[in-house]
Amino acid sequence: MLDVKAGDDASFEPLLQKYRIPLVSFLYRMVRDRAAAEDLAQEVFLRVYRARRRYSPNAKFTTWLFRIATNLALNALRDRRYRQGEISLEQSGENGCRAVDLPDREPGIEQHLMERDRAALIRRAIEALPEKQRAAVLLHKYHELDYEEIARILECSESALKSLLFRAYETLRVELAPLVNPPKA
Numbered sequence: 001m002l003d004v005k006a007g008d009d010a011s012f013e014p015l016l017q018k019y020r021i022p023l024v025s026f027l028y029r030m031v032r033d034r035a036a037a038e039d040l041a042q043e044v045f046l047r048v049y050r051a052r053r054r055y056s057p058n059a060k061f062t063t064w065l066f067r068i069a070t071n072l073a074l075n076a077l078r079d080r081r082y083r084q085g086e087i088s089l090e091q092s093g094e095n096g097c098r099a100v101d102l103p104d105r106e107p108g109i110e111q112h113l114m115e116r117d118r119a120a121l122i123r124r125a126i127e128a129l130p131e132k133q134r135a136a137v138l139l140h141k142y143h144e145l146d147y148e149e150i151a152r153i154l155e156c157s158e159s160a161l162k163s164l165l166f167r168a169y170e171t172l173r174v175e176l177a178p179l180v181n182p183p184k185a
Contacts (some may be wrong), residue, residue, distance in 0.1 A: 020041060023065065066143070073078050140165060147161055
């Protein structure tokens with residue numbers, strides 16, 4: 001990014017290539033809409049490029065990038081809610097993309113179906129979290145960022161982030177308890 005800041009526009013392409021997929025993945029998990037995630041990722045990179053001359057390496061580039069992405073995703077979710085009204089979790093889960101599409105009669109289909117159902121339950125539980133908790137969990141577990149980076153992205157203290165993650169993981173633990181301790185038949 002420092003090369004881009006210095007005027008080397010060709011250096012922007014490797015940044016785009018390296019961070020596009022993780023960014024779209026994060027945004028998709030936030031907004032639950034593939035097209036919106038792609039559009040938001042494009043907007044993130046556009047904002048990064050426009051701000052290139054003001055870039056200051058006070059934090060990691062990824063921290064800055066994901067802060068922009070998080071803010072855009074939260075704004076998009078608020079705008080969508082404002083336009084459409086609140087959507088129930090069941091509706092958003094029904095309309096969302098499936099995690100895995102499996103062909104018929106594949107060996108071990110029962111195992112694949114169980115894994116798909118488990119992934120869908122986990123995905124729905126994460127989607128049900130409040131927006132800021134969901135962002136924190138996604139950045140922590142899926143993007144493996146450390147507390148300091150996530151706190152900067154979410155613009156909160158590390159202790160506030162730890163509390164946020166604790167509440168999120170506690171909610172997930174309760175929601176996903178049937179996966180860990182399934183009822184005995």
